[in-house]
Amino acid sequence: MMPLEVQNNQSFDLAAIPFEDRKNFRDAVLEELSNGNRMIGLYPIEKTHSEKLIALFAEPDSSMIHIIGGIFDEHNLQFESWANEFPQTNYYECELSENYGYLPLNHPWLRPVRKQNFILGDKPYHFYRMDGEEIHEVAVGPIHAGVIEPGHFRFQCHGELVYNLEINLGYQHRGIEKLLLNSNPLQRIILSESIAGDTVIGHSHAHCNAIENLSNTQVSFRAQVVRSIAEEIERIAMHLSGLGGVANDIGFALVSSSYGRLRTLAINSLALLCGSRFGRGLFIYGGVRFDYTDEIIEETIANLQIIKNDVAVINEYLFSSTGVLTRFENTGIISKESAQQIGMVGLAARSSGLENDARVQFPYGAYRYNPVSLITLSSGDVFARARLRALEIDESLKFINDQLENLPQGEIKTNVENIIAKKGVISITEGWRGEIIHTVFTDEKGNLALYKIKDPSFNNWYGLSLALRRTAISDFPLCNKSFDLSYAGHDL
Amino acid sequence: MKEVIKVRILQGDPIVHDVRHAQFPPLYRGLPSIADKPCFDNCRKCVDVCPTSAIELNPVRINLGLCVFCPLCEETCPERIIHFTNDYHLSASFEEQLIVTKETNKITPEKASEKIKKYFGKSLKLRQISAGGCNGCELELNALSNVNFDMGRYGIEFVASPRHADGVVLTGPITKNMTKATDICFEAVPHPKIIILFGACAISGGIFQNSDQIEREFLMKNKIDLFIPGCPPHPLTFINGLLDWLDKKG
Numbered sequence: 001m002m003p004l005e006v007q008n009n010q011s012f013d014l015a016a017i018p019f020e021d022r023k024n025f026r027d028a029v030l031e032e033l034s035n036g037n038r039m040i041g042l043y044p045i046e047k048t049h050s051e052k053l054i055a056l057f058a059e060p061d062s063s064m065i066h067i068i069g070g071i072f073d074e075h076n077l078q079f080e081s082w083a084n085e086f087p088q089t090n091y092y093e094c095e096l097s098e099n100y101g102y103l104p105l106n107h108p109w110l111r112p113v114r115k116q117n118f119i120l121g122d123k124p125y126h127f128y129r130m131d132g133e134e135i136h137e138v139a140v141g142p143i144h145a146g147v148i149e150p151g152h153f154r155f156q157c158h159g160e161l162v163y164n165l166e167i168n169l170g171y172q173h174r175g176i177e178k179l180l181l182n183s184n185p186l187q188r189i190i191l192s193e194s195i196a197g198d199t200v201i202g203h204s205h206a207h208c209n210a211i212e213n214l215s216n217t218q219v220s221f222r223a224q225v226v227r228s229i230a231e232e233i234e235r236i237a238m239h240l241s242g243l244g245g246v247a248n249d250i251g252f253a254l255v256s257s258s259y260g261r262l263r264t265l266a267i268n269s270l271a272l273l274c275g276s277r278f279g280r281g282l283f284i285y286g287g288v289r290f291d292y293t294d295e296i297i298e299e300t301i302a303n304l305q306i307i308k309n310d311v312a313v314i315n316e317y318l319f320s321s322t323g324v325l326t327r328f329e330n331t332g333i334i335s336k337e338s339a340q341q342i343g344m345v346g347l348a349a350r351s352s353g354l355e356n357d358a359r360v361q362f363p364y365g366a367y368r369y370n371p372v373s374l375i376t377l378s379s380g381d382v383f384a385r386a387r388l389r390a391l392e393i394d395e396s397l398k399f400i401n402d403q404l405e406n407l408p409q410g411e412i413k414t415n416v417e418n419i420i421a422k423k424g425v426i427s428i429t430e431g432w433r434g435e436i437i438h439t440v441f442t443d444e445k446g447n448l449a450l451y452k453i454k455d456p457s458f459n460n461w462y463g464l465s466l467a468l469r470r471t472a473i474s475d476f477p478l479c480n481k482s483f484d485l486s487y488a489g490h491d492l
Numbered sequence: 493m494k495e496v497i498k499v500r501i502l503q504g505d506p507i508v509h510d511v512r513h514a515q516f517p518p519l520y521r522g523l524p525s526i527a528d529k530p531c532f533d534n535c536r537k538c539v540d541v542c543p544t545s546a547i548e549l550n551p552v553r554i555n556l557g558l559c560v561f562c563p564l565c566e567e568t569c570p571e572r573i574i575h576f577t578n579d580y581h582l583s584a585s586f587e588e589q590l591i592v593t594k595e596t597n598k599i600t601p602e603k604a605s606e607k608i609k610k611y612f613g614k615s616l617k618l619r620q621i622s623a624g625g626c627n628g629c630e631l632e633l634n635a636l637s638n639v640n641f642d643m644g645r646y647g648i649e650f651v652a653s654p655r656h657a658d659g660v661v662l663t664g665p666i667t668k669n670m671t672k673a674t675d676i677c678f679e680a681v682p683h684p685k686i687i688i689l690f691g692a693c694a695i696s697g698g699i700f701q702n703s704d705q706i707e708r709e710f711l712m713k714n715k716i717d718l719f720i721p722g723c724p725p726h727p728l729t730f731i732n733g734l735l736d737w738l739d740k741k742g
Contacts, residue, residue: 116669142673145652147620147633150670171669174624175705182702187543190560190699197628197724241631258499260638261506268517275519275576278628280723281562289563290519310502317495488626 001028003057003066008362009213011425014045014441017054017069025053025070026079032057032066033086038343040065040437041426042092043099046449050100051077056426056439060361065426072102081107088343091462094119114170114491116152128166130156135163138473142171149487157473165468165476167461172491180451185211185285192438193280196455196489198241200276201227201234202431203453203489204283206438209364210427211285214442215417221366222410223287225403228366230270230279230288232396235432236307237266238484239389239396245481246386247318250327258314262307269303272296287413297404308397315390328383332467332479335380344463346434346456348483351388352380358430372399382475385482421446431456433486455489506639511731512742514580520726521561521576526552526594529573538565538574544692544699556582556590556599557695560723580726583733584719590695601718601737608717611684612658613738615647618688619657619681623674624664624706628724629691633661641727648734654678659686659717665693665700668707675710686717688734691724698723 001020006012020028032055033039041056051074057066072079081104083090093104095113097120104110109128110119119125129137136157142150150171156164180191192207193200205227212219244259267277274282274290282288292300318324334344339352349356353376359367360374375391377384424441434456441450464483468476508514516522531549539547542565546558552573554565565574584590585601592599603609622630636643637650651657654677666674678687689711692698700706718737720730735742 114669142670143621143677147622147630147650149622149625149627149630150673171667171673172622172624172626172664173667173669173705174665174700175703179700179703184543186541186564187699190543190562194626194628194693194699197626198631200628254496254499254503257639258503260635261503261640264506264635264638264640271517271520273519275517275521275563276561277726278631278724280560280628281521289567313495313498313502317499320495486627488624 001068003028003032003068005064005066006426007063008065008358008364008428009209009425011213011216011420011423014422014424017067017424019052019069019071022070022072022079025055025068028068029055029082032068033082033089037066039089039092040435041439041452041454042089042096043452045069045441050074058362060355063362077102078105080105083108087341090342091458112168112170114173116168116170127154127168128156128164130163132158134158151487155468155473155476160472160474162468162471162473162476165465167465169461169487169490172488174492176492177451177453181448189283189285193283195453195492196486197278198238198486199234199431199433199436199455199489200278200280201231201282202429202436205231205365206427206429206436208283208285209429210425210438210440211419212416213425213427214423214440215419217286217416218414219287219365220410220412220414221408223412224366225370225408226288226292226412227283228370229400229403230273230282231429232400233266233270234279236393236396237263237270238432239393240266240311242389242481242484243318243386245484246328246382246478249478249481250324252318252321252324255314255318258310262310265303265307269300272299284413285416287411289413291412292404292407297407301401301404304397304400311390311393319387319390325383327478328386329379329381331382331475332471332482333379333381334463334467336378338466339380339463342462342466343459345459346430347388347392347432348385348460348463349434350374350376351384353378356434358428358435362428364427364429366403370399370403382478382482419446433457433484434460453492455486457485457487457490460485461490503639507642508640508728510742511728511735514728516578516580518578520578520580521563523577523579523582523596523599524554524559524592525575525577525597526554526592527571527573527575528594529571531573532571535570537568537570541565541568544696544701551593554592555696556584556592556721557587557719558692558698558701559721560692560698580729581732582721582725582729583736584721585717585737587719590719590721601733603739604717604737608684608686609739612686613740616659616734616738617649617651617657618659618661619654619677620650620661620663621674621677622663623670624667624700625691625693626664629663629693632724632727633663633690633730635727636730641731643731646731646735646740654680655682657681657685659688661688661690662694663690665697665703665706666708666710668705671707671710678710678714687714688718688720689716690720690730691722695719695721
């Protein structure tokens with residue numbers, strides 16, 4: 001079967017998706033995975049048509065997204081699991097099972113995704129358990145020690161060493177995908193800003209791109225550039241926050257508070273542009289609500305210059321301290337092979353040597369004309385994830401400076417046309433954590449019929465589990481912060 | 493050693509000294525002002541665009557408990573009746589205070605009781621509960637402990653265990669999946685204890701008010717001491733609210 005091939009943000013006729021029977025669908029998915037393409041989605045086309053399934057794959061080399069469909073018997077929603085051979089499909093199958101009652105046969109480890117303690121509808125789920133002399137279990141959460149979102153963690157330990165960490169989420173489930181279908185356009189943007197409050201720009205960018213392409217709305221180049229600048233400021237701010245976090249977790253107070261001070265400067269630069277420190281209110285369909293004035297540009301460049309100067313000195317201190325390197329290096333390692341197998345994305349994947357950056361591989365908006373460099377490191381440990389943040393801050397600073405100095409002229413908003421019926425679009429952006437995907441389909445009246453969100457955290461939480469294997473439990477906070485994943489983005 | 497000194501010198505003096513009168517960026521959206529003008533021809537534009545149904549008419553009233561401080565009403569109103577000012581003093585001690593009318597020019601929470609002031613006036617330890625918060629509110633609460641806002645200077649701090657806490661700060665619309673943990677956590681806080689609602693989601697459900705995945709019974713069962721509106725509220729809104737409520741100097 002030939003898959004439907006589309007680009008990022010290219011709208012397509014829903015009728016163009018090839019649908020095959022269960023067996024051919026399974027084989028087609030296997031073929032995609034065998035060709036090295038990465039699964040980026042597995043769900044029914046509509047809530048009311050749970051027997052019509054689509055599987056989405058990313059082929060980064062050609063910047064194409066492959067879509068294949070399968071029709072199931074609605075009384076027999078079963079398929080042979082792919083996860084034994086390709087672990088990356090594991091969690092997608094769990095989600096499909098939980099949301100729509102599918103049964104992946106021979107699935108290696110069916111777990112709850114957002115429900116607690118139940119799989120396959122109402123079957124009680126038991127956490128993975130290790131037995132043996134001196135084996136002990138540590139259970140943490142949902143409420144953790146800090147000011148942080150809720151999630152439940154179970155460690156199987158022998159002494160200090162962690163043998164398995166199981167992560168149970170769903171506490172933040174607010175039903176965003178359903179709300180998005182039932183909301184008016186003005187509410188939808190606010191909702192998209194609240195998918196993950198630390199990735200306001202990343203998610204609202206993906207949302208607006210999707211809706212604009214479903215309605216054939218052209219966004220002016222100036223607006224696209226303003227969007228990208230905001231996205232890079234968000235990246236800088238959250239990378240500074242992450243660096244401050246890892247420094248704090250090893251008790252390196254001066255460095256931690258210094259990164260914190262610079263993060264305030266970064267988010268205040270967003271507030272200069274749009275009034276909100278997180279970029280809320282900036283995005284509207286057809287462009288951006290606020291424009292850069294000469295005054296704001298001047299102040300933003302001044303802020304960024306301080307960040308650039310100071311971060312260089314602080315990085316030098318952090319990454320040259322023996323105590324820091326002892327804690328960072330060889331802690332929480334994810335090998336390139338593991339990262340690839342479990343389908344990790346974004347910052348964490350790049351730290352393990354995987355080339356994975358939607359800005360480069362699936363370019364959108366201003367990144368199509370003003371590329372950024374894809375940076376990878378190879379050691380896959382806490383050090384790599386911290387160091388990569390430092391390197392990406394430099395790259396983002398350079399990008400913003402270039403853009404602010406050559407801001408294209410023009411309008412910042414255009415009129416939005418009506419959403420076209422029976423179309424679909426897959427919108428990918430690179431949030432500061434990694435690949436964000438919003439898939440949107442419309443029905444015959446032009447209303448939204450499918451809204452599926454994939455936050456990078458959905459792929460990467462399992463990476464944190466793997467990173468903890470054979471690692472001391474006392475290193476958990478450090479490993480956790482080096483990934484810095486979203487609970488809200490996962491739970492939706 | 494040289495690097496330590498270099499980093500410390502760069503750090504300078506970043507603290508916001510005067511938390512009462514801080515400089516905010518011109519576009520920051522704080523307390524809305526409502527002009528004393530009649531609406532034109534039964535115009536309902538602001539009500540229609542408001543994403544969280546925070547506005548009522550005749551006369552124009554904005555419920556800050558619902559408001560997410562997007563500027564839709566301000567930019568839609570043909571008579572320019574609504575305008576978001578830069579005033580970040582928004583904390584209230586009861587829900588009626590959150591309703592902004594044309595008479596409102598300032599919101600200050602009523603002072604806490606003598607008993608509460610005696611217990612918590614010098615030292616207040618808080619446990620935060622994120623019950624569906626998107627991490628926006630959580631980031632701003634974390635920012636309270638950074639070198640810019642340094643809430644610790646007023647004796648107010650976040651602690652890890654509810655048993656060490658004098659009260660809870662709740663964020664998020666309270667998801668069904670967090671109801672039990674929220675109850676257990678609050679129960680573990682020793683008496684006397686306070687509840688602070690931080691952000692539109694916690695106060696009213698905000699943009700999630702119509703979700704079938706939230707369950708807000710916790711708020712019916714317990715008395716709320718302080719409401720901090722915003723999406724997310726600014727750290728200084730929180731500090732000022734607590735200082736006013738506890739009758740402390742800034």
